[in-house]
Amino acid sequence: MTVGRVTVxxxxxxxxxxxxxxEAADRAAPFPGLGPLPRRPIRLILAPSRxxxxxxxxxxxxxxxxxxxxxxxxVVxxxxxxxxxxxxxxxxxxLAHLALRWRVGRPLPLWFEEGYAAVAAGEWGRLDALRLNWQLARGRRMDLEEVDAALRGDATDAQTAxxxxxxxxxxxxxxxxERGLGALIARLGPAGGFDAALRQTYHMTEGDFEERWQRDLSSHYGWLAWAQAVGAFWALLGLLMVWLVMLRRRRDRVRRARLDEGWAVPPDDAPTA
Structure with a gap:
């Protein structure tokens, strides 16, 4: 079956x-720093079992x-x-892997290829940030070389990587x-290396980038960020509990008012059963 340029x-x-x-592949939205997929044929294969x-x-x-x-x-x-x-x-x-390789024309560091595909697919969310906060808070740190290795490791290591x-x-x-990744990707052609592209785009080496990335991780993730995220969760939970208690009390007042309607209070000397 063929849909546009995609044979499935x-x-x-x-x-x-x-x-x-x-159909989704043929109409894929533009990719960050790359734009639309080139008009090249794509073969999509669905594997119904492992x-x-x-x-x-x-x-x-x-x-x-x-x-x-x-x-x-x-092929995908x-x-x-x-x-x-x-x-x-x-x-x-x-598809992001295809788009990146078709533009650059050669393999890039694995961490960049997989990180780019994850960004392009919108895979990063609040849960991922919370999970990373917890991993870093526990002292689970990797350099980029270790990230590359972990991306082909077991499921737990790969998730963190x-x-x-x-x-x-x-x-x-x-x-x-405003250009996002566009300037960097434009310099990642077949002739130059990743380090050269970093130098031309951000005026730093791969080593400089890794050092600044590690500092960025420390400032945005780890114990403090995890505590803030968890603290926000408990704060929201506390507000919810307060609201539920107030709602319960209001309902109890309404019920008591209904029970009091038409209730005659007996005199002090009235007989009791």
């Missing part, structure tokens, strides 16, 4: 899902992986054993101002 390969039971995802997914990806990905992108042939493989809204995010993530990679890319995007 799916098992018969998932044909409708395949068409819907192909065994099929591992076979299609030749077992080269960790067991927790749900998607894969092969930029040179323009998605694990579709549990079709949910998650697939739309996974598709956007893998994805969060860290995302914060690194978000920092670069923040420094880019």
């Amino acid at each position: 390969v799916a098992w018969p039971a998932q044909a409708g899902l395949g068409v819907a995802l192909a 065994a099929v997914f591992d076979s299609l990806t030749r077992g080269r990905l960790p067991s927790w992986s749900d998607g894969a992108a092969f930029p040179d042939p323009g 493989v998605l694990l579709s054993d549990r079709p949910t809204v998650r697939l739309s995010g996974d598709l956007r993530h893998e 994805y969060a860290l990679a995302t914060t690194a890319v978000l920092l670069l995007e923040r420094w880019g101002g």
Whole structure:
């Protein structure tokens, strides 16, 4: 089945899902710092089981992986054993890998590629920030080389590594101002290296960036940020409890008022049963 520039390969039971995802891929929104996907053909393959997914990806990905992108042939493989809204995010993530590689023309540091795809797919949220705060508060820190290794490690390490990679890319995007990542990506052509692009864009080396990124992590995440986030949660919970107590008291007053209506108070010398 072909939708626009996207050819989808799916098992018969998932044909409708395949068409819907192909339509989403063909109409993908612009990517940060890149713009729209180039008008190149894309092959989207849905794997209905983990065994099929591992076979299609030749077992080269960790067991927790749900998607894969092969930029040179323009192929995206998605694990579709549990079709949910998650697939739309996974598709956007893998398309971001295609878009970045097609623009740059060569591999980049893994932390940047995965962090960029996570940013492009909108995967960073309040829960991720809270989880990262907790990990850093516990002393779980990595440098960028360790992040690269953890991105291909077990699920727990990879989860932390994805969060860290995302914060690194978000920092670069923040420094880019209105252009975001555009200026950096424009200098990441085949001729230059990542360090050279950092020097030209932000006037710093990779080592300088890593040092400033670690400082940024310390200032935005960790014990203080975690305590603030948890404190805000308990403050909201406390306000909710106060509101519930006030609501209960108001209801009790109404009930007592209704019970008092028409109730005659007996004289002091009235007989009792």
